Amino acid sequence: MPSAPSLPLRAECLGDASAYREAAALYARVFGYADPDFSLNPNLLSALARNGGSAVGVFTPDDELVGFAYGFAGRDADGCEFHYSQAAVVDPHHQGRGVGRLLKECQRRVALEWGHETMRWTFDALLSRNAHFNFSVLGAEGVAYVPDYYDRPGTDRIVVDWPLRRTTDPYAALRDAEPPALGRADWGRVVPGTLAAADGGTHAAAWLAVPADIAGVAGRQDEADAAADVLRGRVRTAMTALIEGGRVLVACRRIDAGTAAYLAVPRRATMPPREGVKAS
Missing domain, CATH: 3.40.630.30 (Gcn5-related N-acetyltransferase (GNAT))
Known part of the structure; x- marks a missing residue:
């Protein structure tokens, strides 16, 4: 039944x-x-x-x-x-x-x-x-x-x-872009690239590799914590440079079981910069 x-x-x-x-x-x-x-x-x-x-x-x-x-x-x-x-x-x-x-x-x-x-x-x-x-x-x-x-x-x-009211996503065509073949050795590193545009041109792009799962930072607990701290420092440096360089993050795609990658692209004119976001 x-x-x-x-x-x-x-x-x-x-x-x-x-x-x-x-x-x-x-x-x-x-x-x-x-x-x-x-x-x-x-x-x-x-x-x-x-x-x-x-x-x-x-x-x-x-x-x-x-x-x-x-x-x-x-x-x-x-x-x-x-x-x-x-x-x-x-x-x-x-x-x-x-x-x-x-x-x-x-x-x-x-x-x-x-x-x-x-x-x-x-x-x-x-x-x-x-x-x-x-x-x-x-x-x-x-x-x-x-x-x-x-x-x-x-x-x-x-x-x-x-x-909340946007009817047209200016980044829609970029969100499903396939990341390059990056791996564990690339975690925390920015890889520049280009993406094909609908009009035949290209979009400037940058990929930032990170673990697909933070549990992938394996080893003894003290070693894992130290590795995670180092990785966070690299990601902080990379993310700060991308955002301060006028980019926005529009996607994060898994490459394989161990690695994912953020996609950062130049901010569109419809997206004003957010200088007012306050850092500690």
């Missing part, structure tokens, strides 16, 4: 104290936070949702919360206003099922209701899977690189902007 089809997941705004507590627990569990300094206050989520922010979740048909995201209204030093997405988490047992996409689309609807035209967030440059989702799935751009974003070592972050 064939099994019954699975019911779809649903995304919606969180709206009561129980849901906020459940979201805070999911957040701590997914990130492995035991230190109360990194806990999330349910009262804060309620206040954000009432005052220009977002607190959204993805639920199973049995009302189990398996994904959660929250954000708030932001404004940078240049006066650019946006909806800032602080965090999005997905239960490990439900990853790869489109939960992240549902969260971001729900958060997008909330941001638009508050009058925001752009969503902004950050992520670790060594998390290439996150990069692929941000750029190639959502169609966002990496517009800045901020060392020690959370004012402690090891927290360098790429800053992402996602235009």
